[in-house]
Amino acid sequence: MPELPEMENYKIQLSELIVNRPITSIAINREKSINMPISTFLNQMENAFIIRIERRAKHLLFHLSNQKLLLLHLMLGGWMFYGKEDEKPKRTIQIQFSFGEKHLYFIGLRLGYLHLLTIEECEEKLKELGPEPFNPTFTEDLFINTVNTKRGTLKLKLVDQHFISGIGNCYSDEICYEAQLLPTRKLEDLKDHEIKNLYRSMKKTLAAATNIGGYMEHPLYVGDTKTGSYNDLCKVYDREGEACQRCQNKIRMVKISSKKSFYCPGCQF
Ligand SMILES: [Zn+2]
Structure with missing residues (x-):
């Protein structure tokens, strides 16, 4: 999606x-x-x-x-x-x-x-949508406060549109990889420095993917070389069994409440 x-x-x-x-x-x-x-x-x-x-x-x-x-x-x-x-x-x-x-x-x-x-x-x-990651009012402090008042599995919270807007199955995994956090972690167990890292990773991952053109399979028009360019750059999503770019361990897939989640067991904690 x-x-x-x-x-x-x-x-x-x-x-x-x-x-x-x-x-x-x-x-x-x-x-x-x-x-x-x-x-x-x-x-x-x-x-x-x-x-x-x-x-x-x-x-x-x-x-x-x-x-x-x-x-x-x-x-x-x-x-x-x-x-x-x-x-x-x-x-x-x-x-x-x-x-x-x-x-x-x-x-x-x-x-x-x-x-x-x-x-x-x-x-x-x-009206029920959560904050936009690139809204200037969505600051690191606000994110830390939000995380500190919520409970639940990291992967499921990231894709929850009431929690944050715009993140789905692919980027939730990519963000967890960037932040070196396991998608199965509980929000309530995250340390302050991990939450800050998660905030930075979220912005970095979404901005990079947007600048490159996202992962859509089809171009928007004939000659469109931008749309979909991020598809080959996903580091964990849909890459089960492939080697992690960071530590060479094999990427694994786990189901979290029926949602497939991809992660590296070697460098996500
Ligand atoms: Zn790794």
């Missing part, structure tokens, strides 16, 4: 491609992917265009010229492609936004969705 770096990469790239461009047509092939009848959706979208794209946790918010917004969550298997008709991936397209001869295709939206909401409705929907 795309996480903060993947969605941030989409935000940056799409902001260059579709903001302030007239939407010439919209095709909804799967009504379940939106939150109202297709005809209502098309009526409400009439003459609207995207004025700004924002990311919150693993969502993108397409702010519209009509005071509303489109809230996108790709969930598991969802992705986007932007291009001409003849460049279109050979996949089922659930939603298509056309910008003249180029189109934004939403693909693999099984659980994912694109909801047309008022700003208030969106705020209500997202």
Whole structure:
């Protein structure tokens, strides 16, 4: 599932491609992917265009010229492609936004969705989200205080969107590796210096992955060499049996409440 770096990469790239461009047509092939009848959706979208794209946790918010917004969550298997008709991936397209001869295709939206909401409705929907790792108000002190008041397994807390926004299965493992902490550690047992290290590792890992383009499998457009470049750089995620880059021990996989977690038994404690 795309996480903060993947969605941030989409935000940056799409902001260059579709903001302030007239939407010439919209095709909804799967009504379940939106939150109202297709005809209502098309009526409400009439003459609207995207004025700004924002990311919150693993969502993108397409702010519209009509005071509303489109809230996108790709969930598991969802992705986007932007291009001409003849460049279109050979996949089922659930939603298509056309910008003249180029189109934004939403693909693999099984659980994912694109909801047309008022700003208030969106705020209500997202109000339970935990702090954004790159929000300036999310300081080291705040993180230490938060960790000190919570209990639970490190891996599960990192992917808990009420605890912190935007981290999922891949980056929770990468962050634990960077911090040299076992994903099975309990929050309540972490020492102060370990919490500080975790905070630094979280920012470092997410920033590096965002700058490199995240791990999405598919490019956003033909010639896009950025999207997905982080895929080969994951140090532990999905690398069971491979040698650890830091200590050469073999990476292991453990299931934590049915979630697969990858770690190095040699250099994570
Ligand atoms: Zn190691």
